[in-house]
Amino acid sequence: MRTNVTRGPEIWIRGPVAVSEPVPPEPAHASATPRRYSFVGTHGGAGTSTLATVYGGHDCGRDWPGPAAPRSVLLIARTHATGLRAALHALEVFRHGETPPGLDLDAVVLVADAPGRLPRPLAQQIKVIESAIDVYRVPWVQAWRLGDLSGTPPRETQALARLTASPGRSR
16 A cells, blocks of 8 residues: 655655645634723723723723733724824834733724814824724714714724624624
């Protein structure tokens, strides 16, 4: 009986090597729980409380997650100049390893600071952030400004709802 044998360059392989069948990946477990997130504001008024309420997650305000909070971080910033600068600074803090150990930065969530289109300089800053990490955009929601968080999140945020596995929100 002859086995399937491959010969490689002598410098790398000494003698015949049997070719084995690839091992199929293990199926995902149906009981896996959705990943939980800590919402960390990069500046005051970023919207962590609103987003944590609407999409589910732990509201850290402007603090790093404590030991009991989820270790997966979503950085939150408004789309005004100060907010975008704060988001870039927070990305640098992560890049330099200046965060508490064990935190994972998953994405940046940019919350509209006003209705309408962004001025070109702000849109260009967002492109810089998007070149470094995944960015989720949340449009201006007048009801949220008035304190009504009970409605369905805007359809533009379906990807964020799927990421956070908000019950009934990503369908």
